[in-house]
Amino acid sequence: MRKIKPLFIPAVLSALFFAPVSGQQGTNLTVFAAASLTDSFTEIGKAFDAKMGGKTNFQFAGSQVLRTQLENGAKADVYASANNAQFDPLVKAGLISSGTIFTKNRLVVIVPKKGAGNVKTLSDLAKPGVKLVIADKTVPVGQYTRQILETLGKSNKFGADYTARVLKNVVSEETNVRQVALKVQLGEADAGVVYTTDVTPSLASTVIQIAIPARYNVVAKYPIGILKNSSNMDAAKAFTDFVLSRDGQAILGKWGFLPVAGSKLP
């Protein structure tokens, strides 16, 4: 015991660190995806791995977080954003060659099933004392939320200062759409604005949805692209193709996303 060479320990440690996790066939793929894609992309990943025999790893976060991480050198093969604003700068910076819109989404107001329930309609959002949680303006869904509130305000259906009154009720600006959903689910907030796709089966049992009519709603377009410094170009291409394929679109549809006919971004 006494005569273990000091070098032995680092050698063992590094062997542990750098050993392959398992003897899997296929390639490891890293996909950075917007938080709103958590459920659908997890399922797409499983289907893709079953087909290709590789291992797809996901990092889900607010698109603006992922963009910052990629700008600062995070290694990923594929990036799927919830809007162009968090995607185009990466194209301009030369990190991504081009993007394709792969799905669309809409927004919805959710209120907790349990509790006071003083929000029943869109106009109730402007009632004094309502605790409204939305996403921060840097998050795509937060930007869309403000856009919808502006449109609702201009419609003259809810009173002139509707937008201002609603924004006055905002008690928290979350950095991730799932945090907005969580705070409504827990009953801490009276209402929140999320993507329709965030109302997953598990969330649907605890919240009530208040639909935003199509003429006031926005259509969030999700671009996907391959990182130029990806070390698995082929696998990355196969993954984006799979997302755009009928199988991929069917899974996205199952989670409430709207289908697209794949279109190249300008």
Place this chain on the structure above:
Amino acid sequence: MSFRKPKPSTANPLPVLPIVASLVLIAFLLLPTLVVLERGVGAGFAGAWLNPVVLEALRVSLVTTAITLGLTVILGTPVAYLLARYRFLGHTLLDTLLDLPIVLPPVVAGVGLLLTFGRQGLLGAPLEMAGISLAFSPAAVVMAQLFASAPFFIRAAKAGFMAVDRDIEDAARIDGASNLQVFGFITWKLSFAFLLEGLVLTWARALGEFGATILFAGSLIGSTRTITLSIYAALESDLNPALVLSAVMVFVAFGLLFMVRVLTKNRSF
């Protein structure tokens, strides 16, 4: 057995391996801090002070941590005093349990606070009836900070009270001093360095609180968005305020560390 300092001998070779290993870890620990400092100061340190994002974050953090410190002293001192001066059933258990928030991950603290004081929580209904709404208020920020940081003060204060010579207290009592007078004129004063050290540690922990705050208090500029939450939010859009606030935190952390060093050195009794 006798312990003798090893004699410095020329035959003893330079401890190369420990030195190399130390350099690696030292560089790892200090480099990120220095980079933050360099980038923060470089990111228009002076100009960013006028940025409302920075100012509001500093204001929220200063106000909430000040209240947290006040509450910690008022409520924590009696707890530390009782633990230091009296033996009672469950003393050891209580002493251990009060350290729990130090070890608990902050996010767990946030979940616990939500499930207890949230609107659907254990005390949610009574609080609502009393007209108290904690959700998304600065009060929630203070509660998250208090939960995470008060144990640091209790620990230090307890150690301080235990270090005070009981004979001095007893002598004062014989001279007719009341318990409160003994505490105010003797115990408090003699353990002051410990108390101050506890306060500094408490403040450091409260200032850095993140996990429990973001879960329990939400994040709104000028209300609940503290320095740490502001850094997190700013990182995602405009990097400059985040860098400046990070640099501020490095300065503050260094200042606090320095203070603790000075305080513990001056504990001569």
